Amino acid sequence: MMKLxxxxxLVLIAAIALxxxxxxxxxxxxxxxxxxxxxASGQQDITLPLSGERRVKVHGPLGDSVIEIxxxxxxxxSSPCRGKQCVHSGWLSHSGELAACLPNGIMVSVxxxxxxxxxxxx
Amino acid sequence: xxxxxxxxxxxxxxLVKWSLAVxxxxxxxxxxxxxxxxxxxxxxxxxxxVDITLWGVNDDKAQQATAAVISTLNKxxxxxxxxxxxxxxxxxxxxxxxxxxxxxxxxxxVIRGARELSRQSGDLFNPAIGRLIGLWxxxxxxxxxxxxxxxxQAIQQLVAQHPTMEDLHLDGNKLRSDxxxxxxDFGAYVKSYGVDRAxxxxxxxxxxxxxxxxxxxxxxxxxxxxxxxxxxIRDPRGPGILASVEIRGDExxxxxxxxxxxxxxxxxxxxxxxxxxxxxxxxxxMSATVIYPGGGVGGGASTxxxxxxxxxxxxxxxxMHLKQAMLxxxxxxxxxxxxxxxxxxxEVDPPPTVIIGQP
Numbered sequence: 001m002m003k004l005x006x007x008x009x010l011v012l013i014a015a016i017a018l019x020x021x022x023x024x025x026x027x028x029x030x031x032x033x034x035x036x037x038x039x040a041s042g043q044q045d046i047t048l049p050l051s052g053e054r055r056v057k058v059h060g061p062l063g064d065s066v067i068e069i070x071x072x073x074x075x076x077x078s079s080p081c082r083g084k085q086c087v088h089s090g091w092l093s094h095s096g097e098l099a100a101c102l103p104n105g106i107m108v109s110v111x112x113x114x115x116x117x118x119x120x121x122x
Numbered sequence: 123x124x125x126x127x128x129x130x131x132x133x134x135x136x137l138v139k140w141s142l143a144v145x146x147x148x149x150x151x152x153x154x155x156x157x158x159x160x161x162x163x164x165x166x167x168x169x170x171x172v173d174i175t176l177w178g179v180n181d182d183k184a185q186q187a188t189a190a191v192i193s194t195l196n197k198x199x200x201x202x203x204x205x206x207x208x209x210x211x212x213x214x215x216x217x218x219x220x221x222x223x224x225x226x227x228x229x230x231x232v233i234r235g236a237r238e239l240s241r242q243s244g245d246l247f248n249p250a251i252g253r254l255i256g257l258w259x260x261x262x263x264x265x266x267x268x269x270x271x272x273x274x275q276a277i278q279q280l281v282a283q284h285p286t287m288e289d290l291h292l293d294g295n296k297l298r299s300d301x302x303x304x305x306x307d308f309g310a311y312v313k314s315y316g317v318d319r320a321x322x323x324x325x326x327x328x329x330x331x332x333x334x335x336x337x338x339x340x341x342x343x344x345x346x347x348x349x350x351x352x353x354x355i356r357d358p359r360g361p362g363i364l365a366s367v368e369i370r371g372d373e374x375x376x377x378x379x380x381x382x383x384x385x386x387x388x389x390x391x392x393x394x395x396x397x398x399x400x401x402x403x404x405x406x407x408m409s410a411t412v413i414y415p416g417g418g419v420g421g422g423a424s425t426x427x428x429x430x431x432x433x434x435x436x437x438x439x440x441x442m443h444l445k446q447a448m449l450x451x452x453x454x455x456x457x458x459x460x461x462x463x464x465x466x467x468x469e470v471d472p473p474p475t476v477i478i479g480q481p
Contacts, residue, residue: 041166082266083385089361096354097361102337103264105166117366118175118346121375121411122338122356122382 034095034112036074038067041105050074050093050110060104067108079104096120160346163188168195168316169203169263170337176324177331177346187327191320191334198316202232204252204307205261214252214306217299225295233297236311236422237287242442243426246434248398250285252305258403260383260394261307267385271392277401286398310339310378310421317341317374318417338382339424341374341417354469358408358450363469365448372416378424379409395428406431406452413446413462423447432457439481450474 004012038046040058048054054069055077063080073093076086081103089099095112098120161176161184174191176184200208209229216223225233236249252261257272257280259265283303291298308315313336320334321341331344333351342351350368357364358379367375380393380403397404410427412419423442430438432451439447439459446462456474458466463478 039164039171041164041171045164082264083383084267085381085384092361094362096363098356099361100171102166102170105171107164107171116352117354117363118351119173119333119335119340119342120338120354120356120363121335121340121377122379 034072034110036069037109037111039107039109047111058106060101060106062104065101065104065106067106074108074110075099076101076108079106161188165192167192168199168313168336170313172320172337173333173335173340174320175333175335176329177344179329183327183329187324187329190323190327194319194323195316195336198312198319201228202308202312202315204309205256210306210308213297217297217304218302220298220302222296222298225297227295230292230295232308232312232315233290233292233306235315235418236308237290237292239311239419239422239426239442240287243422243438244441245286245398246429246438247311247422247426248286249306249308249311249422250287250289250301250304251280251396251398252307253285253303254280254396254398254401255307255309255394256305258392258394258396259385265383265385267387269385270387281399281401308421310376310425312421313337313339314374314376314417314420314422317420321417339374339376339420341372342369343372345370355411355448356409357470359454364450364474365466365468365470367413367466373413374415374417374420375411375413376420376424377409377411378421378428380405380428381408395425397429404429404431406433407435407449408452408454409450410435411448412444414444419444436479436481439479444481 034050036048036050038056038058040060048069050069050072056067057064058067065079066077068075068077073091075091076099079086079101081101086099086101092099092110095110096116098107098109100107159178164171164173172195174188176187202210204210213223240247240249255261257276259269285301285304289299289301289304317334317336317339321343324332333340333342345351350370353367353369353375354363355365355377358381378395380391383394384391393403395403407428410424412423419442423444426438427435427447427449432449435449435457445459447459448462449457451457454474455477457477457479459481460478
């Protein structure tokens with residue numbers, strides 16, 4: 001058995017040191033820990049971090065719905081529908097929570113570090 | 123050992139180690155990229171948000187299969203719409219005039235299926251009360267909360283006419299009705315029918331692992347690779363998840379709830395599920411969930427359970443031969459059948475009070 005030289009150790013340490021980086025790069029969630037996904041019919045999904053302050057206007061068949069992100073939470077501020085069930089849903093902050101304005105075809109969902117459920121029944 | 127050989131061995135050693143490191147890196151990459159080929163698409167179709175999740179198919183196939191499902195659901199939406207002018211409103215108008223209607227095979231299938239479920243549920247699922255649903259204003263995608271509930275006399279009048287699926291006479295493909303007050307509104311039953319046709323369509327495209335979720339009601343087939351599909355069941359109060367189940371194979375999960383379509387008038391909540399006996403929305407339960415193998419029963423069963431409430435839910439479970447049902451009562455107590463109690467996992471802390479009912 002050959003003895004490990006200083007150079008061998010260097011290589012080994014370098015390889016081990018690389019592992020967390022590789023893990024994070026390939027397996028870890030990209031971006032911040034918790035994100036908001038806004039889906040609107042016929043449009044690309046918008047993914048935003050659930051941190052900071054932001055107001056987003058999303059255009060739907062009835063007009064603009066306004067979605068607000070504030071202090072780690074997200075909600076519908078207003079929507080051009082008449083029932084306002086989306087606005088009544090209130091603040092969402094936990095992974096898997098969702099609110100939708102069906103008349104305006106817009107859904108807001110909170111995604112966690114790991115997608116906990118493949119589909120939500122309601 | 124000569125200096126020359128020593129050098130060569132070292133070089134070899136270096137090479138082996140570095141190639142190992144590179145291999146590990148490539149493997150990690152391959153694992154995360156190829157082992158989870160999940161395609162997910164959300165589309166507004168069928169009057170609701172439809173969420174299609176496919177596993178284990180390439181991009182081309184996924185796109186073709188999804189497009190086929192969208193087209194199928196679009197057709198069904200028009201075909202079975204309870205109030206937008208189309209084939210169903212035409213059937214309703216002709217039956218009300220006492221005419222005999224000639225049906226297409228799929229119409230016979232849906233009407234027969236709904237009639238059978240209606241019988242099994244003791245008419246608590248009653249797709250003949252379309253007029254009552256319309257009177258409440260739920261023949262609209264977006265009923266404003268400013269409109270008050272209908273006048274009690276108007277409700278009483280429609281309840282007294284008592285239309286049921288037993289008023290129908292179906293002879294081959296010829297249909298007529300004894301009761302001019304009968305008006306079809308298949309409600310959630312059409313959703314189960316649509317989800318089942320979507321799954322048929324996916325299978326025809328060679329998709330073996332998928333979830334089709336139409337506005338919250340879903341059917342899952344296969345699995346997500348080496349793990350089952352994980353389904354979250356929404357909490358009827360608040361936007362979170364109440365419970366979860368894992369599905370492998372072919373099962374449907376259908377929920378009806380008082381939070382899906384409702385209006386609040388002078389502080390009172392009125393939801394879209396109407397008790398055919400009273401003409402009012404039942405208030406014993408906030409949501410009802412059924413899980414069953416394959417397709418078919420879906421919307422009819424969850425609707426009947428909502429109407430039955432905690433008093434009569436076991437009658438519906440027995441009549442409709444349900445093995446797995448859950449009722450979240452108005453006091454938040456959760457009623458479960460033994461089979462569902464074994465597999466369901468509560469996601470709320472503290473877990474709710476559970477009452478197991480023996481069917």
